Amino acid sequence: MLASEICYALLEPHFKCGPHPLPKGEDLSNGYVTYQDISIIPEMAVDGWLGFDQVRVQVNVFNHQSLKASQDANQIKKIFTKQNSYSGCVVIGQRSDFDTETMLYVQQIDFYMTQSDNSC
Secondary structure, eight states, rough: OOOOHHHHHHHHHTTTTESSSTTTTTTTTTTTEEEEEEEEEEEEETTEEEEEEEEEEEEEEEEHHHHHHHHHHHHHEEEHHHSSSSOEEEEEEEEHHHHHHHHEEEEEEEEEEEEEOOOO
């Protein structure tokens, strides 16, 4: 599975979510989670690409309440690292912010995960 497919499969049962950026006109009253690929490192061998990549993924948690954004971020770290049956995943960083455009608190979590192309 591709990283974006894995993110959606893990997040959708628990959160209102979608790919980054936030959709225009979306109801954000109960928060929203976005995800995006930041960088991709293909796994190579002497005879070429092995069919999988190491992907740096960013997940953004938006909420009107700072505490709720932090709690949701902690739940996402648990889902991605302990309940993820799709791909190996490790947290590599997290930061807090306030988005003045949306007037929402943001928790940004960076992960490394493996994505594969099953057609190879």
